[in-house]
Amino acid sequence: MTISGQLPSLDDERILTAEQIADYQKKGHAVIRNVASQQEIEAYEPLISSWVRKLNNQDKPLEERDTYGKAFIQIGNLWKHNEDIARFTLAKRFAKIAADLMGVEAVRVYHDQALYKEPGGGHTPWHQDQIYWPLDTDKTITMWMPLVPVSEEIGSMTFASESHHLGYINKLQISDESHRTLGGFIKGRGMEEVNYGALAAGDATFHSGWTLHSAPGNPTDHMRKVMTVIYYADGITVAEPDSNARRNDLATWFPGLKPGDLAASPLNPVVYSSK
Template sequence: MSIPETNNSNELPSMEENYELSAQQKESYQKKGHIALRQVANKSEIASYEPVISHLVKELNNHDKPLEQRDTYGKAFIQISNLWEKSEAIRRFVLAKRFAKIAADLMGVDGVRIYHDQALFKEPHGGHTPWHQDQIYWPLDTDKTITMWMPLVPISQEVGSMTFASESHLMGYINKMVISDESHRTLAGYIEGKGFETMSHGAMEAGDATFHSGWTLHSAPGNPTDTMRKVMTVIYYADGIRVAEPDSKARESDLKSWFPGLQPGDLAATTLNPLVYSRSAN
């Protein structure tokens, strides 16, 4: 499918400039497993990229049932992956050095690669996102993974950021349950039993972002408003990580999709996983 560009990609902001993190912010992320950062992208940058991303999501959305006829996962969001492959403009956004350096700085690693990106658009009156760990899907045996979650439009308090279970990332791999009603019930009980503090970062402006570890338990409320909650995410992992033996169908599927041609033990690096930031190269 040919996706028309609404801007000349070379004229769009490059977002190469550094976003300075304090030692306190890095420490907070390491302790809690999540953090909110304000104006990671400025208003002008978001104004340039939001229409391009929204256009592509609309073109590629394959939901053909009304909300009330979908399952819990289908009600949670419109999910489109690897937009950077389909648009030169979005490639410029997803592979932005500024975002990648934040990911590397928070994890305390030399460099990061892209796992994949995802547009997660929660429709008006869309459902909640159940409790889950992202990394149960990823064939990577490491704690050096992180997701940037950036709204492309202002998000009100009633929609809010995701809700995180602080310090849950320190538990590592909790179970293999994919996003479902069952994962929501079971993991909510687990969170209560462990006494983890649950925390939302509340209202967010377009261009603000949360970053969370692949092991951090999180969920998201439904969208009670009449407007689309438009969010773009980018998943990073530390350069030098190797592919793990997939221990579930979800990880087998991700191995084929995101590490094509690789086997367990191989360096996790293909053309789909470009090195987007390296401290040693800068």
């Protein structure tokens, strides 16, 4: 059953300042407050959470999982399961912010991803998102939006400022090894580490696909509910996958495409264009 008529529209445009855009492009990350209002989050959160519960197939207790498994419940492309969630994932408001921060005219969705960190859930190790994506570009960005208040005790993600300027650092997937190796790399380079602390539901951080980042564990009794949407500039081509992770992503998120093709499968609609 659809409830589209009852859901608030998210297609108005948010205007960013020149300072916000310049700061993002320098550091590779930003926080934008009140990207979605409390009323909007209250409308969408129960719907998203119900589909996370429905699609979650993680049945191992936390203590029996590896580091990646302890980090979060991870459900991708929720928008393809429910047309009401599609209103959230494909929202013009969010997409325009992403386009403006990257300084591009139009963006496509790579995919959405619910990341729910359970009570007692573990930390998310240091990593670069884009090691998974078969895209040879620096024009990628992730919106990370909590659907519930995130207390100072949990905090938001921690970013290594300006690390995105280094591009592809290594192929380490999210693991104890990536946390150890990339954490040492950050310390060795003397990079600034930034955590935006407590966030209200509907605030959002944005970070480049190449920005090194991590997240603390969840020591509280409450689920940390986060919805993410990944965007990339329109006009990008599919890169030759150089790892199993990228080969898997190519098959999953760019079905039917091959290296050199325009990165534009039916799963990757244009969600904002200034043209």
